[in-house]
Amino acid sequence: MRRIVAFFTRARDARGGDDAGMALASVIGLGAVLMILVATMASVSVSGSVKSAADRSWNLAIQAAYAGLADYQSRLTADNSYELVGNASAAFSGTSAFSKDWSANPAFATSGSRWAEVVNSGGRAQFRYEVDNTDYTAEGVVRVRVTGKAGGVTRSIVADLKGDGFVDYLYFTDYESSDPSITGETQDGDSSKLCIPQHYSTDGNLYDANKACSPVQFTKDDTLTGPVRTNDTFLLCGTTFTSTVQSTAGDGVFRTPFTNGSTGDRNCRATATFGGGVPKNVQSIDPPSTIANMGQEARTDDRVNVPRPGCLYTGPTSFVFAGNRVTIKSPLSQATQYKLNGSGKPQADRSGDVLCGSPAALRSASGATIPVLDDNLAYVQTVPTDPQDPNYTKPGDERSAIGTMCQVGQTYGNGLGYPKPNEYVGNAGANGLYNCRAGDAFVAGTVNGKMTVGAANFLYVTSNITYATGTQSVLGLVGQRAVTVYNPISCNKYQTTRSNNQTITLKTCDTATSSTGQLQYGAGSNITINAAIASNTGTFQVQNNAYGPRMGDLTVLGSIAQKFRGTVGVTYSTTDWRGQSVFDHQTGFTKNYGYDNRFQSIAPPKFLQPVSTSYGITTQVEVNAAYRADGSCARASSGDCQ
Structure with a gap:
């Protein structure tokens, strides 16, 4: 500083007089500005260093x-x-x-x-x-x-x-062949044995063509509007996919019909349309072997694992939705919630009667009408075999509850009006249709709420299932053995046989002399299902899809997951000597499947999950810091932790 003052003094003396004084003032002013600039630069340099460190920490x-x-x-x-x-x-x-x-x-x-x-x-x-x-x-x-x-x-x-x-996919399958336990498809070389489900290889050849079940084909009339995935390979004929296609086998697609030993459609020359880009190879996701754990959701004494207990129903049970209420009939239900006693055995918890419907009402002709089980699950189990279970019914005693017997050959019914008079039920034994002790669910109506219905055996869609207008309703439908669109045949003549000089009527429709056109749905009929649909060991299908006239559209808005490929219609065709089609007849429905985009971020309550899965981020946002650097919580204006 002394040096700067001396400099200005020498400048004044050199000039002398008043002009020198004026010059000195100017020089001093300029010097002051220079000093300010120097000080400012030093300050900026230091603060820049601090800010850079703060930015790195931020x-x-x-x-x-x-x-x-x-x-x-x-x-x-x-x-x-x-x-x-x-x-x-x-x-x-x-x-x-x-x-x-x-x-x-x-x-x-x-x-x-x-x-x-x-x-x-x-x-x-x-x-x-x-x-x-x-x-x-x-x-x-x-x-x-x-x-x-x-x-x-x-x-x-x-x-x-x-x-x-x-539910991340409009359509998922484990196998692209049908369930042989339902179709009865046999091996080519042995008609006494059911075919064996096998995944197809990338070149279109079966691992064992003589034993494996035949693939089910997508046709040129099928449009799938949403992401699609399989643990197998698709057989396509002009199908339209508007979104992504994923498979565990190569590109996952047979671009021409299956031809190694199978008939296929020799006239199919159309190519599929992939709106979501080239099919992608992915890892498999596997369905669980059972959904029995859904029954545990009705347990009331384990609020950590079951924070919101649902409802358990036993034997054939129907659900008819009407807005935010549902009418439930369940002739064999005796306890809808339970807790475990000291021996680990279930015992009835009657506190669930208000939520789930009282057993007396459920067993009545009119059923129990209750609010929709919002954000919850209703599970239908088969009648337990343990006499100590509160829902046990001794075989034969079900007649007092439903008015009929379970055995084939006698008056037969499940207490809910199934089968219909003269209905062809095929195998009506313990593993067949409408067994009166089976965990079957029958569902229809308009839904206002978020609920899942699971069934230990079959789940039947008996009519349209839609969401109430203007609601954010979500429905899950899970049938362990199958989710089936109800479409019965009324058969007016059954086959008979002679035994011990008596004529016995078999539960097999005599199709040679009986009309098989009396179906639930006629020509051009449509059906709509708004739901996430899943069958962990079975399939999604239309009952009796190979009979009757060509119907209209089967519209599904939601998602479909199944172990086996279900059939909703059949195309019968034959060719002349030139290879041209001379007969073309279709039965059943045409697929009109659309994805519910809400399933990208939510799922129906307590819905079916894969055995193992990866978790992705659906939403992410920065918020106020929850903790301070010293580890204490950051507090809101109320004094509470953020």
């Missing part, structure tokens, strides 16, 4: 939050029950229920200096997360809040995670 904190989200995703994918791991003291967890210990995972800490470290960050980045599983059973969604920490900075994100489930 960016690293959000990256730590993303790393924490990826960590939770991987744990949930490895263990589909990991949504039951959580710290109940976390503010974000609210009313969530947890049954597994969280202490081994430092990311669940809610106070103090305990954080989980981001791998390979050298301790510079850490994270915590909190879980909200409130909507998991209802919608299949887990919500997680993750806080990342770097330096003195914390940032938080909230994300919804949903498993890669069957």
